[in-house]
Amino acid sequence: MKKKVFVGMSGGVDSSVTAHLLKKQGYEVVGMTMKVFPGNKCNNGLTESEMIIENARKVCKDLNIEFVAVDLIEEFNDKVVDYFMNEYVNGRTPNPCVQCNKYIKFDVFLKKALELGADYIATGHYSKVNKIEDRYLIYRGDDERKDQSYMFYNLQQHQLKHVLMPCGDYTKSQIREIAKEIGLEVHNKKDSEEICFIPDNNHGRFILENYKGNIQEGEFVDKNGKVLGKHKGLMYYTIGQRKGLGIALGKPSFVIDIIPSKNQVVIGDEEEIFKRELIAKDFNFIPFDKLENKMKVEAKIRYAAKPSPATIEVFDGNKLKVIFDEPQRAITKGQSVVFYLENLLLGGGIIDSIL
Secondary structure, three states, X not given: OOOEEEEEOOOOHHHHHHHHHHHHOOOEEEEEEEEOOOOOEOOOOOEHHXXXXXXXXXXXXXXXXXXXXXXXXXXHHHHHHHHHHHHHHOOXXXXXXXXXXXXXXXXXXXXXXXXXXXXXXXXXXXXXXXXXXXXXXXXXXXXXXXXXXXXXXXXXXXXXXXXXXXXXXXXXXXXXXXXXXXXXXXXXXXXXXXXXXXXXXXXXXXXXHHOOOOOOOEEEEOOOOOEEEEEOOHHHOOOOOOOOOOOOOOOOOEEXXXXXXXXEEEEEOHHHHEEEEEEEEEEEEOOOOOOOOOEEEEXXXXXXXXXXXXXXXXXOOOEEEEEEEEEEEOOOOOOXXXXXXXXXXXXXXXXXXXX
């Protein structure tokens, strides 16, 4: 019997070519789109979410594969949107895609697909999942500029055994060329770079309009606690930020810390945002179950950062200490620190504190 794979379809070029490649390899392919946020009305009267579903439906029709849509708005709001807002309001800078992958795409979505008869789910991400001996491992994709392995450090073995990522074997330009060759209109569709539930990328406005708690103004202070002015709410600031502070001190000034307990944003000089050590929580490793000894790795403190040499070790029982060889610019609480050995994704965790 053919193995059945449900492809997470967005209507974009990557997921569309993923479905094509898997069908070509002999899988029984079903396109499945998640409805995760209502969105605003478009010019044609449909909401943004409805447009994504219709675009994905059209691609599936072009590929002659079955299409289904699932409503995951409640789960997405609970695990991703509320988390995103709460983190920002409490002075942290979250990565909603990491949260979505952990709780929605590779949990709720996967379970739904398996219930509907899937053997696998597939996505259009530029990463690789390979089985080596008795472990499923994640590797960087062949296109270094598009590699998305950073987002998957939370995945468990019981999830990875059901995951396919064929785009990891191609570059973005190759994927676009395949889409063009098979006549898909989306071959030149622009990549989406904003947060999916905030199309205008204005997270401050989004939180102001949707957060149910109070957002309070507070104080800008220097590292000695001297009050420098008023800030408009912790959610508008992140470590390393220079623009949009709304305060003039006669010299370049940067956010060097955020203190939620005092509702304060600490302002200082650029050299003060370079740090070497951090503590991470909620960590996970993929090639092994736990870290036994200190380990030399390459680590990234955010998705767009370059990997840098570091040493990791268990700290205080349930956390990790990460010590970089060289100071890193703007290590930020709430972001993920992710570890590699060459192209192999080892794991990662959420940055909890900076030393």
